[in-house]
Amino acid sequence: MCRLKAAQTRNxxxxxxxxxxNLKELHQKECRAYERKIQALLTEIEDAxxxxxxxxxxxxxxxxxxxxxxxxxxxxxxxxLREMEKRALLAERxxxxxxxxxxxxxxKFYETATQLEEEQEKNLKLHAQINRDYENSSIPSSKTIRQKKIANSREN
Structure with missing residues (x-):
């Protein structure tokens, strides 16, 4: 009987x-709820x-x-860099x-050194000429300034 009554009310x-x-209203409520969620998500996406x-x-x-x-x-x-290049060029110059x-x-040093050597050679040559005597020159022994005894190597 309960089943019958339930079936009759349902019918x-x-x-x-x-x-x-009721189903339509429930469906519309759910759709509106989802639409609000979608709208909130869309605004969130827009803000992001x-x-x-x-x-x-x-x-x-x-x-x-x-x-x-x-x-x-x-x-x-x-x-x-340009300034440093200028400085480097100046330093190189x-x-x-x-x-x-x-x-x-x-x-100049080599020239003077060469001249000095030549003068020293001339000086030595002149000293040698001054110090020459009859032993190593063509000057006779009688004309020498200091007389040197000539060693006699003859046998008696």
């Missing part, structure tokens, strides 16, 4: 369409997308700043000048 609900209306764009723009600004700093540093380094002067001094 009555189905005939009147109340059950379908906006945040990504904002962060990307910040990164681009930071990278542009870093690039500008790098270019400024590169420009300074280029100027410093000075070194070449000093080496040229050293070469001139060395040549």
């Amino acid at each position: 009555k609900e189905l005939e009147s369409g109340e059950h379908y209306i 997308h906006k945040e990504n764009i904002r962060v990307r723009n910040y990164w681009f600004q930071v990278l542009e700043d870093i690039l500008l700093e790098f270019e400024a540093m590169q420009k300074k380094a280029g100027q410093k 000075q070194r070449d000048d000093v080496l040229e002067k050293a070469k001139e001094f060395r040549l």
Whole structure:
């Protein structure tokens, strides 16, 4: 009997369409709930997308700043390099000048050393000529300034 009554009420609900209306309302409630969840997720995605764009723009600004700093540093380094090259060229020129002067001094030194040796040779030659006597020259022994006894090697 309970089953019969339950079946009759169910039949009555189905005939009147109340059950379908209840199901439809329940379905619409669930659909609205899902639509709200979808809408919330869409707004969350939209916010995340906006945040990504904002962060990307910040990164681009930071990278542009870093690039500008790098270019400024590169420009300074280029100027410093040119300055150092000028200094190096100047130092090389000075070194070449000093080496040229050293070469001139060395040549003068060799010339004077050669002249000194020649003069010393002349001096020795003249001393030898002055100190010559009849033993090693064509001057007779009677004309020598100091008389030296000639050893006699003859036998008696």
